[in-house]
Amino acid sequence: MSGxxxxxxxxxxxAAALVVGLPLALVWWAVPEGLPWWRSIAIVSAxxxxxxxxxxxxxxxxxxxxxxxxGGLETAYRWHHRSGVAAYLLLLVHPLALAAxxxxxxxxxxxxxxxxxxxxxxxxxxxxxxxxxMIGLAATFALNLSYRRWRGLHLVLAAGVPIGLAHVVxxxxxxxxxxxxxxxxxxxxxxxxxxxxxxxxxRPYRVTAVARRAAGVIEASLAPCAAALAVAPGQFVLAAFGxxxxxxxxGEYHPFTVSGVDRDAQLRVAVKALGPCSQRLxxxxxxxxxxxxxxxGRFLGARRAEPALWIAGGIGITPFMAALRAGxxxxxxxxxxxHREAAGAPFADELAALxxxxxxxxxxxxxxxxxAPDFDALLAQADRLAERMIHVCxxxxxxxxxxxxxxxxxxxxxxxxxxxxxxx
Amino acid sequence: MKTRLARILLxxxxxxxxxxxxxxxxxxxxxxNTVGWQFMSPEERxxxxxxxxxxxxxxxxVAYQAEHHARMAERAQQAGVTLAPKAxxxxxxxxxxxxxx
Ligand SMILES: Cc1cc2nc3c(=O)[nH]c(=O)nc-3n(C[C@H](O)[C@H](O)[C@H](O)COP(=O)(O)OP(=O)(O)OC[C@H]3O[C@@H](n4cnc5c(N)ncnc54)[C@H](O)[C@@H]3O)c2cc1C
Numbered sequence: 001m002s003g004x005x006x007x008x009x010x011x012x013x014x015a016a017a018l019v020v021g022l023p024l025a026l027v028w029w030a031v032p033e034g035l036p037w038w039r040s041i042a043i044v045s046a047x048x049x050x051x052x053x054x055x056x057x058x059x060x061x062x063x064x065x066x067x068x069x070x071g072g073l074e075t076a077y078r079w080h081h082r083s084g085v086a087a088y089l090l091l092l093v094h095p096l097a098l099a100a101x102x103x104x105x106x107x108x109x110x111x112x113x114x115x116x117x118x119x120x121x122x123x124x125x126x127x128x129x130x131x132x133x134m135i136g137l138a139a140t141f142a143l144n145l146s147y148r149r150w151r152g153l154h155l156v157l158a159a160g161v162p163i164g165l166a167h168v169v170x171x172x173x174x175x176x177x178x179x180x181x182x183x184x185x186x187x188x189x190x191x192x193x194x195x196x197x198x199x200x201x202x203r204p205y206r207v208t209a210v211a212r213r214a215a216g217v218i219e220a221s222l223a224p225c226a227a228a229l230a231v232a233p234g235q236f237v238l239a240a241f242g243x244x245x246x247x248x249x250x251g252e253y254h255p256f257t258v259s260g261v262d263r264d265a266q267l268r269v270a271v272k273a274l275g276p277c278s279q280r281l282x283x284x285x286x287x288x289x290x291x292x293x294x295x296x297g298r299f300l301g302a303r304r305a306e307p308a309l310w311i312a313g314g315i316g317i318t319p320f321m322a323a324l325r326a327g328x329x330x331x332x333x334x335x336x337x338x339h340r341e342a343a344g345a346p347f348a349d350e351l352a353a354l355x356x357x358x359x360x361x362x363x364x365x366x367x368x369x370x371x372a373p374d375f376d377a378l379l380a381q382a383d384r385l386a387e388r389m390i391h392v393c394x395x396x397x398x399x400x401x402x403x404x405x406x407x408x409x410x411x412x413x414x415x416x417x418x419x420x421x422x423x424x
Numbered sequence: 425m426k427t428r429l430a431r432i433l434l435x436x437x438x439x440x441x442x443x444x445x446x447x448x449x450x451x452x453x454x455x456x457n458t459v460g461w462q463f464m465s466p467e468e469r470x471x472x473x474x475x476x477x478x479x480x481x482x483x484x485x486v487a488y489q490a491e492h493h494a495r496m497a498e499r500a501q502q503a504g505v506t507l508a509p510k511a512x513x514x515x516x517x518x519x520x521x522x523x524x525x
Contacts, residue, residue, distance in 0.1 A: 118465070
C-alpha cells in the first residue's frame with residue numbers, strides 16, 4: 001500500500017523503528033552459538049522474517065489513535081508493505097539455508113531437507129505459510145485488481161501468518177516467547193479484522209442529501225446518528241455505505257476525504273465513479289445508513305498563516321473544498337485546479353464564487369483534456385513559490401510529476417505536502 | 425521534535441525490554457549435543473529437537489534420551505561405527521537453565 005499523504009522528508013520514525021527494531025530484537029534473542037554457518041543463517045532469517053511479519057501486522061491496524069502514533073495511516077501502510085515484502089524474502093531464505101546446511105553432508109540430505117513429502121506436518125505448515133504469503137504478495141503488486149479481488153487475495157496473505165506461527169510454535173514447543181509472538185499477532189489481526197473491517201468501532205451516520213457535482217461525481221451530506229467524529233478539513237474517513245429504500249451499498253470500507261465539515265457535525269464526501277463500489281455510489285439516496293471510521297490523515301494540518309499554493313487534480317479537489325468551505329482563509333492562497341473537461345468540473349461554480357468573494361483566494365482553473373498538463377507553465381503562474389506552503393492532492397501520476405519540478409524550483413522539501421488517493 | 429524523540433525512545437525501550445526479558449534463545453539440537461546426529465534424517469532431527477524442547481520433567485527427558493541413544497547405537501552398529509558420547513547434553517542444559525525440574 002503506498003501512502004496517500006506522502007511527506008517524504010518528514011516521516012515520523014515510529015513505524016520505521018518498529019520495522020527495524022522488532023526483527024533485530026528477535027534475531028538478537030535467537031542468534032545461535034556454535035552452529036554451522038548455513039544453519040545459523042536459516043535461524044536468523046526465520047526470526048528476522050517473523051519479526052518483520054509481526055511488525056507488518058501491527059502496522060496494518062487501522063485505528064485512528066494507533067495510526068497517529070505510528071505517524072499516520074499512510075506512513076504505517078507504506079512500512080507495512082515494505083516489511084511484508086522483506087519478511088517474505090527472509091522467510092524464503094530459511095528453507096533454502098537449511099538445504100544448504102544439509103548439502104554439506106550430502107546432496108540427498110539437502111533434497112530431503114527441502115522436499116515437503118520427506119517432512120512431517122509441522123514443516124508442511126511452514127511451506128503452506130510461504131505459499132500463501134507468495135500468492136497474497138503477488139496480488140499486492142497487481143495494482144489493477146478491483147478492490148474486492150485484491151482484498152480477497154490479501155486475506156490469503158493474512159491466513160499465511162497464523163499458519164506460519166503454528167509452524168513456529170509447534171517446532172519451538174509452547175515456550176513463553178513463542179506464545180508472546182502468537183498473542184501479538186492475534187491481537188493485531190483481531191484489531192484489524194474485527195474492529196476495523198467489521199466496523200465494530202465505526203460511528204453510524206445517515207445520508208441526508210445527495211447532489212450531483214459532475215458526470216460521475218456525487219456529493220453526499222452525512223449527519224451523525226450518535227456521537228460524531230471530530231474531523232478537520234484535509235482528513236479522510238473510511239466509509240461503508242449500507243442499504244436504503246431503493247439502494248444497496250457495497251458495505252465495505254473505502255477511504256474518502258471529507259469535502260465539507262458543516263454545522264451540527266455534518267460531513268460531506270464527494271465520490272467519483274472509479275470502480276464497482278464508487279460507481280454504485282452514484283445512485284446513493286437520502287436515508288441510507290453509513291458507517292464511518294476515522295478521522296485519518298493530517299494533510300492540511302500543517303497549514304500556517306503563510307502564503308499557500310494548493311494544487312488539485314480531479315477529485316483531489318475534496319480536501320481543499322473542505323478547507324475553503326470552513327470559512328475565510330488566514331493567508332493568501334492560490335489554487336491550481338486541474339481537471340479533464342472545462343465544462344462540468346466538480347465544484348467549478350462554487351469555487352468561482354468563493355474566489356470572487358475572498359480577496360485572499362486566487363483560482364487558476366485548467367482544463368487539460370486527455371493530455372498531461374504543462375506543469376512548468378502552471379507553476380510559473382504562482383509567484384513567490386519558495387515562500388509558500390504547498391499542498392498537492394491528485395492522481396499518483398500527477399503527484400509524482402510535480403514533486404521533482406517543485407524541488408527544482410527551489411521549494412524546500414519540508415514545505416511540500418502530498419496526498420495521493422491510491423492506497424488500499 | 426520533542427514528541428518525535430519521545431516516540432523513538434519509547435519504541436526502542438519497549439523493543440529492547442521485550443528482547444532482554446527473554447534473552448537466551450531456544451535450545452537447538454545439533455551435532456555437538458545429539459548422539460547419532462549423522463544417522464538422523466532432517467525430519468528426525470526436527471522431530472528430535474521438538475521432543476527435547478517439549479519436556480517439563482527431567483526424568484522424562486533423560487528417559488527419552490536413553491531411548492534415543494539406544495536407537496542410534498543400533499544404527500551405528502549396522503554401519504560398523506562406535507558412537508562417542510557427546511560433551512553436551514540437552515537434558516542437562518535444560519536443567520541448568522531451570523526449564524526442567
Ligand atoms: C486517502 C484517500 C482519500 C480518498 N478520497 C477520495 C475522495 O474524496 N473522493 C473520491 O471519489 N475518491 C477518493 N479516494 C479514492 C476512493 O477510495 C476509491 O476511488 C475507491 O475506494 C474505489 O473503489 P471501487 O470499488 O469503486 O473501485 P476499485 O475496484 O477498487 O478500483 C477501480 C479503479 O480505481 C483504482 N483504485 C482502486 N482503489 C483505489 C483507491 N483506493 N484510490 C484510487 N483509485 C483506486 C483501481 O486501480 C481501479 O483502476 C480516496 C482514496 C484515498 C486512499
